[in-house]
Amino acid sequence: MGLYYLLILLLCPVNGVVNAYGALDTDPCVTYTAIDEPKRSTAYRANQTWEELLCDENLLSGWYRFVSGAGGEMPINNDIPAYHCGTHIPLYLNGTHPTVEDDVVNRTACGNYLGSLCYQKYQMQVKNCSSYYVYFLIRTRGCSEAYCAGDELECQSGYVSPNGNFTPDCQDLDECTRDVHSCHQICVNTAGSYYCECMDGYILNTDGYSCSQTGASTSANVSDGICKTHHCSLILYFFIYNLIH
Numbered sequence: 462m463g464l465y466y467l468l469i470l471l472l473c474p475v476n477g478v479v480n481a482y483g484a485l486d487t488d489p490c491v492t493y494t495a496i497d498e499p500k501r502s503t504a505y506r507a508n509q510t511w512e513e514l515l516c517d518e519n520l521l522s523g524w525y526r527f528v529s530g531a532g533g534e535m536p537i538n539n540d541i542p543a544y545h546c547g548t549h550i551p552l553y554l555n556g557t558h559p560t561v562e563d564d565v566v567n568r569t570a571c572g573n574y575l576g577s578l579c580y581q582k583y584q585m586q587v588k589n590c591s592s593y594y595v596y597f598l599i600r601t602r603g604c605s606e607a608y609c610a611g612d613e614l615e616c617q618s619g620y621v622s623p624n625g626n627f628t629p630d631c632q633d634l635d636e637c638t639r640d641v642h643s644c645h646q647i648c649v650n651t652a653g654s655y656y657c658e659c660m661d662g663y664i665l666n667t668d669g670y671s672c673s674q675t676g677a678s679t680s681a682n683v684s685d686g687i688c689k690t691h692h693c694s695l696i697l698y699f700f701i702y703n704l705i706h
């Protein structure tokens with residue numbers, strides 16, 4: 462029994478399972494390599510002046526599933542501009558996606574370049590796994606060309622969405638009420654960020670987060686509940702003055 466399970470472990474590649482007969486399951490819906498690369502989105506435009514472009518020149522032939530929040534489907538539109546999908550020549554699926562019943566279908570991946578809708582051409586296969594697709598892809602002949610997948614973008618920093626922080630519906634993250642800020646005293650939310658303020662009698666330190674007491678209320682630990690107005694430190698001062706005299 463123990464040896465049997467050991468064998469199963471040894472036979473299992475990443476994402477693979479052993480079927481009822483102990484043979485490796487070759488269903489690409491089960492045995493595939495996941496690619497999590499949001500920049501493959503058709504909506505993502507690479508900044509070619511400083512950003513390293515995606516290139517599938519070293520991609521090993523095999524079944525792939527695109528799993529990033531940008532979306533898992535290769536585009537079937539042929540008008541993806543250069544530098545979108547994080548690469549110079551974006552590769553799209555020329556044709557339609559299959560149904561589950563179609564099983565594995567042959568298709569062509571095309572790269573639109575120099576006025577030709579299919580300047581670059583690669584044989585590929587697609588299978589519909591009911592709730593997602595897997596693609597059999599081969600390496601590209603050169604750089605920079607890459608297979609596109611999805612059409613959403615990551616939310617800007619400081620924004621979140623119900624879709625795993627991808628578009629649509631990116632909304633400002635309120636760091637203050639969500640308690641993910643570093644302010645020692647008062648947190649003020651802004652679009653995409655926040656800043657800190659201090660209560661009366663305190664000044665913000667240069668770190669931008671912590672507060673130090675100003676001279677007027679040196680001995681008082683002024684808590685949020687007591688001091689709300691600008692007169693606070695003054696009142697406190699007279700209170701302490703009267704106590705002493």
Ligand SMILES: *[C@@H]1O[C@H](CO)[C@@H](O)[C@H](O)[C@H]1NC(C)=O
Pocket residue numbers: 508510511
């Ligand atoms: C590319 O990045 C550089 C440096 O950050 C920036 O100055 C430039 O405006 C960017 N270009 C585009 C097209 O976004």
Ligand SMILES: *[C@@H]1O[C@H](CO)[C@@H](O)[C@H](O)[C@H]1NC(C)=O
Pocket residue numbers: 555556569571579582
């Ligand atoms: C792309 O698909 C269209 C329609 O199926 C077909 O006519 C055309 O030959 C394809 N192009 C290539 C390069 O496979």
Ligand SMILES: *[C@@H]1O[C@H](CO)[C@@H](O)[C@H](O)[C@H]1NC(C)=O
Pocket residue numbers: 559560561562589590591592593594
């Ligand atoms: C897969 O095929 C079914 C029909 O067999 C279809 O309803 C579905 O939209 C297709 N694609 C995905 C990703 O589910």
Ligand SMILES: *[C@@H]1O[C@H](CO)[C@@H](O)[C@H](O)[C@H]1NC(C)=O
Pocket residue numbers: 565566567
């Ligand atoms: C897909 O292509 C392969 C090799 O190019 C071929 O052997 C196979 O018959 C094709 N399948 C279909 C359904 O056309």
Ligand SMILES: *[C@@H]1O[C@H](CO)[C@@H](O)[C@H](O)[C@H]1NC(C)=O
Pocket residue numbers: 682
């Ligand atoms: C002020 O009071 C709070 C809580 O009562 C305490 O955590 C903090 O260290 C005090 N600060 C000073 C400067 O005494």
